[in-house]
Amino acid sequence: MTDWGQNLAQMRATAPLVQNIANYVSMNVMANVLLAAGASPAMVHAEEEAAEFAGFTQALTVNIGTLSAPWVRSMLAAAGAASAKGTPWVLDPVAAGATAFRRETAAALVALRPTVIRGNASEILALSGADAAGKGVDAADGVQAAETGASALARRVGAVVAVTGPVDFVTDGTRAFRISNGHPTMPQVTALGCSLTGVVGAFLVGQPALEATVAALAYYGLAGEVAAEGAKGPASFATAFVDALAILTPQDLSAGAKVAVA
Amino acid sequence: MTDWGQNLAQMRATAPLVQNIANYVSMNVMANVLLAAGASPAMVHAEEEAAEFAGFTQALTVNIGTLSAPWVRSMLAAAGAASAKGTPWVLDPVAAGATAFRRETAAALVALRPTVIRGNASEILALSGADAAGKGVDAADGVQAAETGASALARRVGAVVAVTGPVDFVTDGTRAFRISNGHPTMPQVTALGCSLTGVVGAFLVGQPALEATVAALAYYGLAGEVAAEGAKGPASFATAFVDALAILTPQDLSAGAKVAVA
Amino acid sequence: MTDWGQNLAQMRATAPLVQNIANYVSMNVMANVLLAAGASPAMVHAEEEAAEFAGFTQALTVNIGTLSAPWVRSMLAAAGAASAKGTPWVLDPVAAGATAFRRETAAALVALRPTVIRGNASEILALSGADAAGKGVDAADGVQAAETGASALARRVGAVVAVTGPVDFVTDGTRAFRISNGHPTMPQVTALGCSLTGVVGAFLVGQPALEATVAALAYYGLAGEVAAEGAKGPASFATAFVDALAILTPQDLSAGAKVAVA
Numbered sequence: 176m177t178d179w180g181q182n183l184a185q186m187r188a189t190a191p192l193v194q195n196i197a198n199y200v201s202m203n204v205m206a207n208v209l210l211a212a213g214a215s216p217a218m219v220h221a222e223e224e225a226a227e228f229a230g231f232t233q234a235l236t237v238n239i240g241t242l243s244a245p246w247v248r249s250m251l252a253a254a255g256a257a258s259a260k261g262t263p264w265v266l267d268p269v270a271a272g273a274t275a276f277r278r279e280t281a282a283a284l285v286a287l288r289p290t291v292i293r294g295n296a297s298e299i300l301a302l303s304g305a306d307a308a309g310k311g312v313d314a315a316d317g318v319q320a321a322e323t324g325a326s327a328l329a330r331r332v333g334a335v336v337a338v339t340g341p342v343d344f345v346t347d348g349t350r351a352f353r354i355s356n357g358h359p360t361m362p363q364v365t366a367l368g369c370s371l372t373g374v375v376g377a378f379l380v381g382q383p384a385l386e387a388t389v390a391a392l393a394y395y396g397l398a399g400e401v402a403a404e405g406a407k408g409p410a411s412f413a414t415a416f417v418d419a420l421a422i423l424t425p426q427d428l429s430a431g432a433k434v435a436v437a
Numbered sequence: 438m439t440d441w442g443q444n445l446a447q448m449r450a451t452a453p454l455v456q457n458i459a460n461y462v463s464m465n466v467m468a469n470v471l472l473a474a475g476a477s478p479a480m481v482h483a484e485e486e487a488a489e490f491a492g493f494t495q496a497l498t499v500n501i502g503t504l505s506a507p508w509v510r511s512m513l514a515a516a517g518a519a520s521a522k523g524t525p526w527v528l529d530p531v532a533a534g535a536t537a538f539r540r541e542t543a544a545a546l547v548a549l550r551p552t553v554i555r556g557n558a559s560e561i562l563a564l565s566g567a568d569a570a571g572k573g574v575d576a577a578d579g580v581q582a583a584e585t586g587a588s589a590l591a592r593r594v595g596a597v598v599a600v601t602g603p604v605d606f607v608t609d610g611t612r613a614f615r616i617s618n619g620h621p622t623m624p625q626v627t628a629l630g631c632s633l634t635g636v637v638g639a640f641l642v643g644q645p646a647l648e649a650t651v652a653a654l655a656y657y658g659l660a661g662e663v664a665a666e667g668a669k670g671p672a673s674f675a676t677a678f679v680d681a682l683a684i685l686t687p688q689d690l691s692a693g694a695k696v697a698v699a
Numbered sequence: 700m701t702d703w704g705q706n707l708a709q710m711r712a713t714a715p716l717v718q719n720i721a722n723y724v725s726m727n728v729m730a731n732v733l734l735a736a737g738a739s740p741a742m743v744h745a746e747e748e749a750a751e752f753a754g755f756t757q758a759l760t761v762n763i764g765t766l767s768a769p770w771v772r773s774m775l776a777a778a779g780a781a782s783a784k785g786t787p788w789v790l791d792p793v794a795a796g797a798t799a800f801r802r803e804t805a806a807a808l809v810a811l812r813p814t815v816i817r818g819n820a821s822e823i824l825a826l827s828g829a830d831a832a833g834k835g836v837d838a839a840d841g842v843q844a845a846e847t848g849a850s851a852l853a854r855r856v857g858a859v860v861a862v863t864g865p866v867d868f869v870t871d872g873t874r875a876f877r878i879s880n881g882h883p884t885m886p887q888v889t890a891l892g893c894s895l896t897g898v899v900g901a902f903l904v905g906q907p908a909l910e911a912t913v914a915a916l917a918y919y920g921l922a923g924e925v926a927a928e929g930a931k932g933p934a935s936f937a938t939a940f941v942d943a944l945a946i947l948t949p950q951d952l953s954a955g956a957k958v959a960v961a
Contacts, residue, residue, distance in 0.1 A: 199723050202723050202724045203723075203724050203725070203727060203728065203890060206724055206889035207888065207889050207933065207934065207937075210887050210888070210889060210933065211887065211932065211933050211934070216889070217794070217797075218722075218724050218765060219765075219797075219798075220765065221765065221766050221767045221800065222767070222768075223766065223767070223768065223798075224766070224797075224798040224799075224800040224801065227798045227799070228798060245767065413934070414934040414935050414938060415931075415934070415935075416934070417933060417934035418931045418932025418935050420932075421887070421932040421933055422931070422932050
């Protein structure tokens with residue numbers, strides 16, 4: 176049985192510098208989530224410096240939540256720099272199917288070979304070329320409906336693909352896992368999905384991509400379970416969630432991870 | 438006696454997709470407020486997609502808090518698209534009188550016929566053409582001083598105008614209401630005014646504009662009253678406030694709304 | 700013995716309008732911190748209005764956390780306007796040494812004669828021309844290592860320089876103070892450093908720069924000490940911290956400030 180707590184312990188020992196081209200809604204939450212988890216976030220997205228910074232960061236995440244033309248140029252330059260250097264990077268294709276601008280940007284980023292693609296079912300379906308129901312940032316499709324598309328996308332891109340939802344599905348196109356940690360309040364807090372992408376980025380540093388992604392998802396979901404214990408609503412849940420990310424130990428994760436081979 | 442809880446029940450049953458061109462300060466809070474209330478927020482503001490998204494959103498809100506030239510183009514395109522399609526949209530004229538750039542942008546947006554204009558007294562006075570005392574985002578003028586200006590503005594634009602403050606004033610230029618729900622800590626938390634604009638947008642979907650606006654304001658103020666009960670300061674108040682938005686039921690609002698015909 | 704509580708009392712009596720060209724990560728937190736402290740924040744950064752607004756604000760702060768070309772033009776125009784008018788302004792050189800873009804922007808802003816420069820040790824070292832170890836936003840250098848550089852920078856620019864860390868060092872190049880208020884959880888919350896820059900700006904209005912800066916740092920650190928008492932992790936700490944800024948009285952600061960002449 177895999178000891179997923181080891182992956183958390185290694186991430187914290189590394190305390191990796193993670194560059195995030197996030198979005199305006201999630202930036203603050205994502206930085207706090209990464210600090211609480213034990214990583215060192217840097218929110219560097221400007222065209223004038225994103226690629227330079229990607230040359231020395233230990234991991235990069237790219238989130239298309241709030242796009243604009245200069246940001247797209249930054250994303251492509253930074254992802255290209257990371258790819259060229261072999262630095263792990265994660266693509267978060269927020270609402271990838273909603274507008275033409277998003278579809279085109281997501282496709283251009285996929286072509287730069289992300290290490291991991293993390294999205295909800297509608298987003299992964301949109302990327303895989305299938306018809307997706309989601310228009311906004313919420314998933315209108317179930318995780319199971321996206322499993323075949325996720326596996327095909329993983330093989331085509333050579334990436335790990337993580338479909339997150341009530342039960343997450345993670346695959347490299349050959350092997351696959353399901354992670355059932357989590358809590359229904361999590362989608363009621365904005366930017367928790369985006370911030371998870373940052374945590375996946377942090378776990379990738381020096382770790383095999385498939386296992387690192389699974390461990391990151393289990394850790395994140397477990398924090399949700401802990402947070403729900405004393406929460407009165409979505410905002411007190413959000414506070415308790417970030418606290419839990421800091422409080423949870425590798426031993427807690429070893430004991431609490433709900434991971435199954437798919 | 439109107440049962441304002443019905444408006445909340447209808448909004449939650451609709452769970453409307455609300456597109457917000459907000460500002461950098463308020464985006465995260467606004468998204469969380471809308472999620473807690475029961476709506477589905479989408480923070481889509483880029484020039485390349487704002488108007489396309491406005492073609493299928495159920496409501497739009499436009500906030501001029503942190504302006505720039507590309508954002509102004511997005512605002513005009515999205516508001517124009519919403520207006521053309523008959524989609525309800527709300528204008529939040531933040532600090533409308535503070536700089537020439539804001540005065541011009543606000544005037545151009547008013548010309549696109551918002552369904553509702555929501556601002557503090559200084560902002561509504563600035564829009565109505567009267568002299569206003571406010572320079573920053575805080576209101577230096579009282580709500581009562583803006584009532585005549587609000588009514589004239591409502592008639593000129595054909596919009597519902599909401600002046601928010603200790604006692605809110607809402608009018609369509611013919612009928613008017615005063616709402617006395619709320620708590621003095623609310624202006625001590627940044628972005629609660631902006632976020633209220635989003636909630637008004639959510640209530641507008643499928644509801645008459647004047648009543649929907651009154652109900653949204655009563656609901657919001659009531660959440661403030663509930664939040665104040667256990668709060669130690671403005672940050673714990675903010676957490677309790679978002680929790681209260683999720684916890685309050687239509688029955689709570691029916692019983693707790695403090696609305697009077699003006 | 701200086702009564703630092705007097706500086707807090709004077710700031711609250713003034714309730715100064717503070718314009719902040721902040722960054723996307725910190726804007727919301729900074730606005731809430733300034734409101735809780737008793738100031739009136741305005742987050743105005745657009746090229747089209749930043750300099751106009753700087754013409755009537757009572758203090759200005761400029762933070763280079765998330766740069767872009769239009770923002771750099773706004774920063775230079777606003778800082779130039781404040782400098783020309785004698786309005787106090789604070790420079791926060793976030794990650795000043797990390798990329799060429801940041802180094803050049805920071806140097807151009809320093810040339811516009813900030814009243815106060817506030818940064819961590821790595822940032823102050825980068826500005827002073829010394830080699831710094833920090834790449835990201837976290838300080839890799841200790842405060843003590845930056846004291847000589849800080850004093851030289853203060854004399855060269857004619858500014859107060861504040862190096863913040865476990866024990867802060869503040870100097871005008873002739874006199875110097877050390878402030879040992881604070882708590883180790885503070886760097887675990889993103890944007891608390893940026894927000895401190897706003898508080899320094901608020902204290903500067905009508906107060907001598909060296910003493911105002913020292914008082915602001917002691918007040919901020921004392922709030923951290925109070926916040927730590929009931930916090931379970933970094934997020935509940937952040938909530939308690941903003942509450943404490945509102946709750947602390949001038950008398951509390953008079954009694955709790957830990958300031959020593961350096």
